[in-house]
Amino acid sequence: MTTTAVQAPWAMRLVTDRLPVGAPSYVSVVLDAASQTAVYTDATGQVVEMGKHGTSKTTGTASVSGGGDGQKPQPQTQDDNTTDYESD
Template sequence: MATLAPQAPWAMRLVTDRRPIGPPSYAAVTLDASTQRARYTDTAGQVVKMGEHGTNQTNPTTSMSGGGDGAEPQPQTADDSTPDYSSD
Protein backbone atom coordinates (compact mmCIF):
# COMPACT_ATOMS: atom_id res chain seq x y z
CA MET A 1 0.00 0.00 0.00
CA ALA A 2 1.37 3.42 -0.98
CA THR A 3 1.47 6.23 1.57
CA LEU A 4 0.82 9.77 0.33
CA ALA A 5 2.99 12.60 1.59
CA PRO A 6 1.01 15.31 3.43
CA GLN A 7 0.30 18.41 1.34
CA ALA A 8 -0.75 21.91 2.23
CA PRO A 9 -4.45 22.67 1.76
CA TRP A 10 -5.21 23.31 -1.91
CA ALA A 11 -5.79 27.07 -1.47
CA MET A 12 -2.45 27.52 0.28
CA ARG A 13 -0.70 25.90 -2.69
CA LEU A 14 -2.03 28.74 -4.87
CA VAL A 15 -0.55 31.54 -2.75
CA THR A 16 2.46 33.32 -4.20
CA ASP A 17 4.46 36.39 -3.23
CA ARG A 18 2.93 39.54 -4.63
CA ARG A 19 6.03 41.72 -4.67
CA PRO A 20 9.70 40.95 -4.59
CA ILE A 21 11.22 41.44 -1.17
CA GLY A 22 14.23 43.73 -1.04
CA PRO A 23 16.17 45.59 1.61
CA PRO A 24 14.29 48.43 3.32
CA SER A 25 14.93 51.99 2.13
CA TYR A 26 15.89 53.04 5.66
CA ALA A 27 18.57 52.02 8.16
CA ALA A 28 16.97 53.01 11.48
CA VAL A 29 13.65 54.04 12.98
CA THR A 30 13.39 56.38 15.98
CA LEU A 31 10.51 58.09 17.72
CA ASP A 32 10.21 61.86 17.37
CA ALA A 33 9.41 62.91 20.94
CA SER A 34 7.55 66.10 19.98
CA THR A 35 5.22 64.60 17.35
CA GLN A 36 5.14 60.96 18.57
CA ARG A 37 5.76 59.84 14.98
CA ALA A 38 8.30 57.39 13.66
CA ARG A 39 11.34 58.96 12.00
CA TYR A 40 13.06 56.82 9.36
CA THR A 41 16.72 57.58 8.61
CA ASP A 42 19.26 56.24 6.13
CA THR A 43 22.82 55.11 6.93
CA ALA A 44 24.02 58.76 6.79
CA GLY A 45 21.39 59.85 9.34
CA GLN A 46 19.29 61.72 6.77
CA VAL A 47 15.52 61.51 7.17
CA VAL A 48 13.88 59.25 4.58
CA LYS A 49 10.34 60.18 3.52
CA MET A 50 8.04 57.19 3.73
CA GLY A 51 4.72 56.85 1.92
CA GLU A 52 1.69 58.68 3.25
CA HIS A 53 -1.32 56.56 4.11
CA GLY A 54 -4.00 59.24 3.59
CA THR A 55 -7.39 59.28 5.20
CA ASN A 56 -9.49 57.41 2.62
CA GLN A 57 -12.59 58.88 1.06
CA THR A 58 -15.93 57.20 0.78
CA ASN A 59 -17.58 57.22 -2.64
CA PRO A 60 -20.97 55.61 -2.18
CA THR A 61 -22.64 53.80 -5.05
CA THR A 62 -26.40 53.77 -4.91
CA SER A 63 -28.87 51.40 -6.55
CA MET A 64 -31.78 53.26 -8.08
CA SER A 65 -35.25 52.02 -8.73
CA GLY A 66 -38.53 53.64 -9.45
CA GLY A 67 -41.18 54.05 -11.99
CA GLY A 68 -43.76 51.47 -12.48
CA ASP A 69 -46.53 50.45 -14.75
CA GLY A 70 -49.08 52.86 -13.29
CA ALA A 71 -50.71 55.79 -15.02
CA GLU A 72 -48.01 58.25 -13.93
CA PRO A 73 -44.28 57.50 -13.72
CA GLN A 74 -42.86 57.61 -10.22
CA PRO A 75 -39.52 59.31 -9.40
CA GLN A 76 -36.51 57.09 -8.87
CA THR A 77 -35.54 56.47 -5.24
CA ALA A 78 -32.31 55.20 -3.67
CA ASP A 79 -32.77 51.62 -2.47
CA ASP A 80 -29.41 51.12 -0.80
CA SER A 81 -25.88 52.47 -0.67
CA THR A 82 -22.61 50.53 -0.80
CA PRO A 83 -19.45 52.36 0.32
CA ASP A 84 -16.51 52.28 -2.07
CA TYR A 85 -13.21 53.45 -0.57
CA SER A 86 -10.43 55.24 -2.44
CA SER A 87 -7.09 56.41 -1.09
CA ASP A 88 -6.12 60.06 -0.90
Protein backbone atom coordinates in the same frame (compact mmCIF):
# COMPACT_ATOMS: atom_id res chain seq x y z
CA MET B 1 7.18 1.95 3.32
CA THR B 2 5.91 4.88 1.26
CA THR B 3 6.16 8.47 2.40
CA THR B 4 4.22 11.37 0.98
CA ALA B 5 5.30 14.98 0.97
CA VAL B 6 3.14 17.32 3.00
CA GLN B 7 1.56 19.95 0.77
CA ALA B 8 -0.10 23.19 1.69
CA PRO B 9 -3.88 23.27 1.32
CA TRP B 10 -5.04 23.69 -2.27
CA ALA B 11 -6.00 27.38 -1.98
CA MET B 12 -2.76 28.32 -0.25
CA ARG B 13 -0.77 26.90 -3.18
CA LEU B 14 -2.45 29.52 -5.41
CA VAL B 15 -1.33 32.48 -3.28
CA THR B 16 1.57 34.54 -4.60
CA ASP B 17 3.41 37.52 -3.19
CA ARG B 18 2.01 40.85 -4.34
CA LEU B 19 5.29 42.70 -3.92
CA PRO B 20 8.89 41.57 -4.23
CA VAL B 21 10.28 40.47 -0.89
CA GLY B 22 13.58 42.04 0.08
CA ALA B 23 15.43 43.55 2.98
CA PRO B 24 13.97 46.83 4.23
CA SER B 25 15.85 50.02 3.39
CA TYR B 26 15.92 51.03 7.05
CA VAL B 27 17.51 49.63 10.21
CA SER B 28 15.53 51.32 12.96
CA VAL B 29 12.39 53.32 13.54
CA VAL B 30 11.93 55.88 16.32
CA LEU B 31 9.08 58.19 17.20
CA ASP B 32 9.86 61.90 16.86
CA ALA B 33 8.36 63.42 20.01
CA ALA B 34 7.77 66.85 18.46
CA SER B 35 5.96 65.77 15.27
CA GLN B 36 4.60 62.41 16.53
CA THR B 37 5.76 60.76 13.30
CA ALA B 38 8.02 57.78 12.71
CA VAL B 39 11.61 58.49 11.67
CA TYR B 40 13.34 55.69 9.73
CA THR B 41 17.16 55.52 9.79
CA ASP B 42 19.67 53.38 7.89
CA ALA B 43 22.77 51.60 9.27
CA THR B 44 24.79 54.85 9.26
CA GLY B 45 22.12 56.79 11.19
CA GLN B 46 20.96 58.79 8.17
CA VAL B 47 17.22 59.43 7.85
CA VAL B 48 15.59 57.34 5.12
CA GLU B 49 12.64 58.84 3.20
CA MET B 50 9.84 56.26 3.10
CA GLY B 51 7.87 57.99 0.37
CA LYS B 52 4.31 59.21 0.22
CA HIS B 53 1.32 57.18 1.26
CA GLY B 54 -1.99 56.93 -0.54
CA THR B 55 -5.09 58.88 0.37
CA SER B 56 -8.41 57.20 0.86
CA LYS B 57 -11.67 58.58 -0.47
CA THR B 58 -15.04 57.28 0.65
CA THR B 59 -17.91 57.57 -1.78
CA GLY B 60 -21.52 56.54 -1.46
CA THR B 61 -23.13 54.09 -3.82
CA ALA B 62 -26.79 54.06 -4.71
CA SER B 63 -29.07 51.32 -5.85
CA VAL B 64 -32.63 50.92 -7.05
CA SER B 65 -34.72 48.24 -5.47
CA GLY B 66 -38.19 47.34 -6.55
CA GLY B 67 -41.25 47.09 -4.41
CA GLY B 68 -43.37 43.97 -4.44
CA ASP B 69 -44.55 42.20 -7.59
CA GLY B 70 -46.10 44.58 -10.10
CA GLN B 71 -44.91 47.73 -8.32
CA LYS B 72 -42.63 50.35 -9.80
CA PRO B 73 -38.98 50.57 -8.70
CA GLN B 74 -38.28 52.76 -5.72
CA PRO B 75 -36.11 55.92 -6.06
CA GLN B 76 -32.35 55.57 -5.71
CA THR B 77 -31.10 55.65 -2.15
CA GLN B 78 -27.56 55.62 -0.80
CA ASP B 79 -27.13 52.20 0.73
CA ASP B 80 -23.39 51.59 0.91
CA ASN B 81 -19.98 53.27 0.98
CA THR B 82 -16.94 52.36 -1.07
CA THR B 83 -13.38 53.30 -0.05
CA ASP B 84 -10.93 53.97 -2.86
CA TYR B 85 -7.18 54.42 -2.31
CA GLU B 86 -5.18 56.80 -4.46
CA SER B 87 -1.48 57.61 -4.55
CA ASP B 88 -0.40 61.09 -3.55
